[in-house]
Amino acid sequence: MQTVRTSLPIIQRIRMLATTPRLDAGEKWRLRKNLPRSGNEYGPLTELPDWSYADGTPGPISRGQRKRNAMQKSIAARIERLLKEVDASKEKS
DSSP: OOOOOOOOOHHHHOOOOSSSSSOTTTHHHHTTTOOOTTSSSHHHHSSSSOBOOOOOBBOOOOOOHHHHHHHHHHHHHHHHHHHHHHHHHHHHO
């Protein structure tokens, strides 16, 4: 049995290199609209648990969710402190 070798056309033998600029999947549009840089920085897909038990109790909180919760608590504490300062300055004047 004799095998026949066929040569591929030159276009199929050359590895193609993309020369177009990288697309950021709407990043510039979202930034112009004062939205987050990517669609998954905050919102229900990042803030809610990934799964829950059959009885409805939520699953364990992930490391990223704990980090976001700690950041939100620190921001809330700072806002509360600054609002107290504003109220105190209003009372003085």
